[in-house]
Amino acid sequence: MTDDERWLVVNGRRWRRTDPCLPEDVAAALRSHLGRGRSAVGAGKRSGDDERVADARRRVGLAKHGLGERGPRWWEQPEPERIERARAALRELEALDATDGHDDRPAAS
Structure with missing residues (x-):
């Protein structure tokens, strides 16, 4: 690999690229969480809600770890571990959505 x-x-x-071995459905779900998290960071900053910013940044970090863009270098890990890392991050993000009732999507105008 170059x-x-x-x-x-x-x-x-x-910038580290997304791990290319990830199943497309998992990568797409993680990218969706990443985009919503980034949007929520901006919304939290604009509203001055430090707690919302912190929560959104945690979600961004989870999504980026799942995508392989943070944490251990994906090219140094066996493929099954990389896929499990992504699936674990996605499960955690989905659990956060289900348990905290906090929707990181920006409010409709």
Whole structure:
């Protein structure tokens, strides 16, 4: 595997790519959680709600770990561990949605 397959460079800054071995349905669900979490960070900042920002950042972190963009380098782990890491992150995110009643999607205008 080459560095081009592991890293994305934007404006001179290197970002870890999403783990390519993840099943598409799992990766898509994690990307959805990531997008909603990022949106909630912005909404929390705009409203001055530090607790909402912290909760949303936790969700962003979980999604990024699941995608392999944070945490252990995915290319250094066996594929079954990588897939289980993603599925575990997704289960945790879905459990948070189910138990806290907190919807990170931005409110409709």
